[in-house]
Amino acid sequence: MLPLLENGIPAKGDELYQAAMIAVRRNQVQCRTNRAHMLNCESKEDYLAKVHCIRQALRLLMSDTTMRDWFASMGMQxxxxxxxxxxxxxxxxxxxxxxxxxxxxxxxxxxxxxxxxxxxxxxxxxxxxxxxxxxxxxxxxxxxxxxxxxxxxxxxxxxxxxxxxxxxxxxxxxxxxxxxxxxxxxxTDEELKGLMNEFKDQVLLFTRSMFSREKCRYSTVAELADDIFALAREIFTTLNQRLSDCPR
Known part of the structure; x- marks a missing residue:
């Protein structure tokens, strides 16, 4: 996660983000749906720049067989x-x-x-x-x-x-x-509905965290990939614990 400066504000090394913003302004980044509002992005440009960065980070993560297997195993479970x-x-x-x-x-x-x-x-x-x-x-x-x-x-x-x-x-x-x-x-099962809504909220929180420059380092592809993986481990742990507490 981000290191803190002396005043407690997260340090923002945003070289990767700035490069992505240049690509956006050159119309080099495309996506089918604008989810800037849902993901708390400042603008469509901000959203597209982060999409571009996250795509690169996920590509790096998925290039590692161990990582691919981990995500597949955790998702399946x-x-x-x-x-x-x-x-x-x-x-x-x-x-x-x-x-x-x-x-x-x-x-x-x-x-x-x-x-x-x-x-x-x-x-x-x-x-x-x-x-x-x-x-x-x-x-x-x-x-x-x-x-x-x-x-x-x-x-x-x-x-x-x-x-x-x-x-x-x-x-x-x-x-x-x-x-x-x-x-x-x-x-009509209110208990199950509550569980599903908790699950949905956790997934949304995870996604918003990926798109947050306070939660993830948009400095290099490798650092962004590391932070996304850390967030993924955190949400899997939270959801696994929640599901383990449910009667079956």
Missing amino acids: LIADILSTAGYATEDFYVTFEKMMEYVKKPENLTSMNKNSGIERGSPASVISIVQNRWLSQSVKETGLGAAIWSVLAAKKQMLKNPRGFMGHCYDISKHVTPALAWGFMG
Whole structure:
């Protein structure tokens, strides 16, 4: 993390950030969505400059096999723990996750991973209508919600140019994860909803911390990568502890 000056203010070595800002002003940094407000950035330029820096830092982190394996392992375990806490089976999730890892480790698949799926986002009307139906019991709503999500994801996968590509694997994982998340956020189980909101808040805090020049050093790619990894370890520890306290 950042060293402190004598007056207690974090020292800002921002050479990497300033170089990124030059790239932004030359229109060399692109992104699909402006999330400056959500991530507490000062402006769109500030957001794009930080995106450029973070991309380089993550590229450095992911170039290390040990780091890649750590992030994959921690991510898989967190999702599995959430599924288990929510009362969902994890076996099929593990299978689809491992297939995704096998796919992304092959260099020849890099091109397809970088392509936009072109599929619109948003909650389908069928999902919303099930959750909002006051006449259905909790168990019927949960089952119906899962069936509706499976149907939507299957249809979206069929629309892909390459159903066996990167997005196809994403949809396979989503079939096992999204029903639990959707029920957690939209269902009637208030305890589960509280857990999901805590999880969401922690992820947002982690992301905002990455985009904060007070929390991360935007001086060199290596230092930014170190700080992002430190933040990742911190959030994984916090979430693991929270999930371990939940009855299953």
